[in-house]
Amino acid sequence: MASNEKVIIIGAGVSGLVLAQILRQGGVPYEVYDRDDGTHWQGWAISLDKCLQSLYPLLPPDIQDPAQASPNYHSSKPDGFWVVNAVTHESLGVTENAPRGHPDNMIHANRDHFRKIFMQNVKVQFGKTFQKYEESGDGSLDVFFTDGTSTKGTVLVGSDGSSSKVRQQLLNGFKAAPSRYTSILGSVTVDIDLSAKLLGESNSGLLVADKDQKANCLVLDHNKDGTDLFCWVLAYKVAEYEKEHMWARMASPEELFEKAKERTAHWPDFMRETVKRTGPEGMYRPFRLLETVLEKDELPRGRVTLLGDAMHSMLPFRGMGANTGISGACLLGKSLLDGLKQDTSVDDILRAYEREWIPKSREVVLESRAAGAGDENADLSGGRIENGGP
Template sequence: MGSLPKIAIIGGGPAGLTLANILQKNNIPFSLFERDASPNERNQGGTLDLHPKAGQAALRKAGLWDEFIQHARPESDVLKVVKPDGEVLWDGNAGQTPARQDDNNKNTDKFQRPEIDRQKLKDVLLRHLDERNLYYDKTLDSAVPNGQADSWNLHFRDGSIEKEFDLIVGAEGAWSRTRKLLTEIQPFYSGISAIELWALDVNEKHSWMVEYVGQGSLFSFGEGRTIQIQRIGDGSIRTYACLRKPEGFIKDCGIDWTQPDAACRELVERYYDDCGADLKRMILNSTDNLIPRPLYMLPVGIKWNPRPGVTLLGDAAHLMTPFAGVGVNAAMLDALELGNSLVDLKMGKIQTLSQAIEKYEHGLFPRGQAFAQKTINNLKVHFSADGCNHLSMDS
């Protein structure tokens, strides 16, 4: 190519921001385009754990490890499992562990898989990026081949055009427009709808929740429904009531989701009335915010034929449901591997941009398939009558 490629990253979530940090650290120029008007326009979600060979490795490569550990919450990597009838199957806060331990439980290093709030992770990823390379309120409308060279022109919904990019990296999530350059496959409904419920200032307003949930997460699995609860570092707790229902459930069920108190009462009466008292109370008292959403996914094992100058990261490449807790780790690992390929291109270890993309996608497809299959397996188990008992077998 004779010079470094001109790179456009579409999307400012964990995948896009991780890649941007790796490129910046290695003096590889890029432009990142994000549809939100500002970095914190939207709620970033709850908490997650970053795995040593995925999210943590990407942060190390980007030079952000020290800052990450300042905001991580290793004490929150604790699990409590409660059967739907309220029986506590085990409680990591009391030192109990599952009968069969996975890799997470075997390692005693407190930073093996620490929790971090999604908002804090985004803050870490944004803090050291050169703002001159970040463009907000930029929604991609289309990417058009440049007739004068083997490059792309980007057309945005505000009418602006950015020209002559050698590489477009689609990291804009579930409904990626970049994906349309590579495949006609689109996300489909997973069969699960989730109701996200917030309880704010729990130490002052709901101290019983703090004691009941513990320091980390509480899971309750059953036939066709789950309750998953997370402690957040800002003093709030988020409860996710998930149901196996038809795609139109949220719109067609007749519950007015704009009225959280009434909606939570009706949700419990219809779908959780036979649950333990404290599980029901978690839903009934978590009314500070309510967000209903159907969950979508891409087919397990999605692939596409290579196309010069285009590739995908994260949800754009392998959208999956959250029931294995690997989505952000998969996205950041994608960014790490693509970043490594582009660094190799810069160093002359790879000769062409097409070869760099081919190397990245050669690992992307089987890796994405493995993560997605794990999520499918967990979904089936979690929404089964014996889901809590099977939790210790999840790898």
């Protein structure tokens, strides 16, 4: 790989931005494009832990520590969750709350806060919707956008989410499979008493497991007036899941609110109260949960590859989506930097990355699916629980 070869990244989610930061630190030319206008709320919370040991050594020193995204950063409280059986209301344990800087440390934060940190000193060209790419015989490729503009590079990375347009062209129309789960989500500001019940023995919130539905309720921000902003996502499945999903897409905020109250009527009182206080005004438009399982361990050879949800979108039941995406960005970024030093061909770099990361990420997708198919004792912690019982 030559030092003047440019990497085109489609999608400015956390995985694409992390890759851009790694390339920037290594002096590899890159461009980042995103279809949104830059004001779209990415929302909700994600947690990083499994990826941190790979991430930190590759980040440039001129951006903030990602740990600063956590609402608990200034209190020095370690992030972590507790897991509750929704039927018995029993605590199943608390995730490892390792101190900051420890190898097992977890960073939990609003996705937007992470993106703002990873976007520092990275120019993102917003409002650019990918249309197609064309590879040339000279080893370059042209990327075209729906507004009539184009750019030229030598590597194209599709980091454009579970409905990736790059993947659709690369794999001849491949689409992610819709999950049987329907999602309902909301956000609510609560007082210190209810917040304490939601946090339990943790500092970040809780995961709730039932036979046919799972939920998380996670803190996004600690407000100056002593209240806390929480987001919650309820995912449930019914026999006629396609019909249910269509209903959720068309339902009014009032209807979604009533459905959430109905589905959680037997849950612990603090969860019922949280949903009740959300009200119709706190409800958001549901999103479709999609799974991407690539069957082959290598993509069609060329100068195009995939990253993040474009390669491995999964059910959000084990907290591994962002961790897997960022770990993949670290592997791909380091592979490109090493390839530059060793003058390795782009084909060999991408082939090695895919042969390692497609099977690894596919396994994580299937593990998350298994957690969703499990009963109320399913391991929603992703193997992070350190002790059981209250």
